[in-house]
């Protein structure tokens with residue numbers, strides 16, 4: 001079957017197309033034909049070497065497709081089932097395997113492309129808004145990269161929970177998308193000081209929570225945007241990792257709380273994975289949550305997809321379609 005592999009870490013050109021054997025599902029695993037694989041920022045960190053992986057590496061942890069085989073001990077799935085997962089081993093391929101415990105059935109009313117788009121970024125937006133800092137009506141939130149894959153979903157979920165949202169984006173086009181997703185205010189942080197915009201949005205008080213996926217370039221402004229005892233949720237490094245700092249800064253900026261969460265710890269059990277996926281599918285079916293597929297690429301163009309994501313040229317979800 002066709003697959004993308006990385007033999008040496010580095011730039012997007014390290015994503016090479018190869019013929020490899022179809023993986024055999026191990027005990028407790030499901031194998032499926034990939035209809036759509038999600039492209040996520042973590043795939044670029046693993047390709048570049050920022051997050052170490054064993055080589056050769058097949059990128060991609062998010063996909064949806066149709067089951068072709070199940071491993072021993074799997075009773076919940078059978079060939080022909082429509083499934084999705086954010087724990088795929090090697091999603092950038094014609095077929096891939098995933099642990100059954102963290103694979104979900106996709107309702108007939110939800111397309112496999114939408115399901116692929118929801119697994120990693122949707123479940124991330126879900127845990128951030130519902131658990132890391134459980135937003136309640138009247139809370140105020142700053143959401144960076146508001147037109148991104150996570151960003152557009154997080155704005156919508158934050159609004160569903162009754163929060164007031166200010167989002168940051170890189171361009172005017174992205175500002176329109178963030179507003180359409182429900183943001184009450186949008187700051188184009190490539191030309192405006194977002195901490196000042198937050199101060200105006202909250203009449204000087206500061207927001208209750210900052211959801212920061214941008215990392216290095218927004219770190220200082222994010223701390224300055226919080227109210228005393230506010231929560232700094234740093235969950236990504238799109239502009240590079242946050243540099244080392246002394247904890248004293250959290251005291252100086254207002255006795256702030258800080259957490260650095262990751263999806264695996266918010267989908268610890270099969271039940272937790274299913275319950276987040278069930279919520280997301282239900283919201284999509286009720287048209288309460290809209291999934292924007294920003295662009296699709298063939299598997300052979302995976303390097304272009306990485307260039308676009310790292311070059312800030314994308315909005316919403318980027319998918320690879322191995323069958324195209």
Ligand code: NDP
Pocket residue numbers: 039040041042120121124145146147148149150151168169170171174213214217235236237238239240261262263264309310311312313314315316
């Ligand atoms: P996005 O679609 O949000 O793409 C990244 C965006 O970040 C860009 O479009 C850009 O938006 C913004 N950005 C700001 N500065 C830079 C820069 N210097 N280089 C590149 N992009 C920049 O990606 P994802 O939705 O896939 O992921 C968003 C972030 O969330 C990533 O950092 C990812 O690692 C993290 N993440 C963390 C998870 C967790 O559980 N901890 C799970 C999932 C994702 P703009 O032009 O508007 O500034």
